[in-house]
Amino acid sequence: MTISSTTLRRMIVVSLILCWEILPRFHVIPELFLPSLSSTLLAGWTDAGEYGHALMVTLYEVAVSMVFACGGGIIAGAVVGSLPRPRVLIMPMVSSLYAVPLVILYPVFTVWLGIGSESKIAFASIYGFLPTMLATAAGIQTIDPQLLIAARSMGATLTQRVTRVIIPAAIPTVLSGLRVGGALVIVGVVVSEMLISSAGIGYLISRYRTILDSAHVFAGVLLVLVLAVAFNAIIRFVERRAAIWQTGTHAGADAAGGDAPAILPATA
């Protein structure tokens, strides 16, 4: 009997969840290190109001940072990707900046913008901006120039080449940039909340950790996990809608052997 990879994946997730419940319950792992799933959920449920409020704060910060990081990243990436001069000026700088742990900037942002949402948004925006910009620039640079020549031969104006060729051709790469950039935005928001903050899920996790309330810490962790998984699901949904043509290598291989029947209606 063979098990499909989807089934196997589900089985792994289920057994992990079971382990989470059983191991602490039977004191294989102390509850301080890993509280059981039920006590984590219970802690979250008892203080649902607190977590709900924290989630709202975090979601707000994530949403605003996404707009800055992704919007800015796409626009900057489009400029850098399509014009050689900015590319020569900016790209080496951006590439070396990419290796810097940007979190060192965060204390500076709190001095400038305070410990409220603004400093988190500033940090997470910059954090997610770079990969989005790099992916967009790469996406535009890797467009098959032959497609643009073909469009010109059909009389496409410059505007038409941008809207009907460059933008649709860049979408898959841009989306993969959004996936990385968006994930980094979530990381940036939660991390900055954990460092210096007064609200948000990261703040709750950090605060409960200082009083060694593991159940509440893990309730926060679970919430971040859900947030990240939900984000990923949204991106995948968009990818599937926007880029069906990228995923179809199987169908392409099938059709490769099917040229003969295609000829029949013409020659019959």
Place this chain on the structure above:
Amino acid sequence: MQPLANVTRLQPASRAGSIQIKNVGQVFKTSTQSVEALSDVSLDVKPGKFVVLVGPSGCGKSTLLMMLAGLRKQTSGTILINGAPIVAPDPDRIGVVFQEPSLFPWLTAEENVEFPLTLRGVDKAERRRKAQEALLLVGLDGFAKRHPHELSGGMKQRVSIARGLVQDPPVLLMDEPFAALDEQTRMTMGDELLRIWAATGKTVVFVTHSLTEAVYLADEVVVMSARPGRIVDHLTVTLPRPRTYEMLSGDAFGAMRDRIWRHIRKSA
């Protein structure tokens, strides 16, 4: 022959499609040197003729084709199509088929064929009707909703030909359209192209590296020399139409292929 009944609508009303190339030259300038790619090329093509350009690699035959397509400006001389100069791509007069099918992977076969019509704002019903006709002409009427990755190499090139024909231009330019295909598909596509050409009465200018393909397809073969490209021979293929596979091994066929080969060997 059901397809041909519809196909007749694609025939041009007048026998437009004449090409006059007068003393055309092309010099490529780099910062350090200038290279003469084409030198004093003159050629008259009568409407409805199938003309094949052959020559050694780098003889400028593709360059000449790009100039006919309005995608490149000649350094000297004039090019007239339908008696009027070519200054920019003009899909009303010229359809272009490239070596790579250059289909937009995010569009279906039908939408790809419609693309030139979409660019000029033709309404959807009209676009669909013309695309259907063109797809029927190339024998792909059952594949309208497929994306390029679901089609074989030969089928993609058929879509590309349909796209070149959809605006019913009197002239069809083809730049090594079958070079990327395997031998068998290439033979089939050659016969298909002759059938389409006979059905539409277009003037075809076809660039190829294959001498067999040149003689098999052409009314006239134009042989060019290595850089700077000049016309060294212009022969009329006297084989009757329709061309058949048996002619390939005939004496007349061999004599013509040898004559072309001697020119090419001399200049290579």
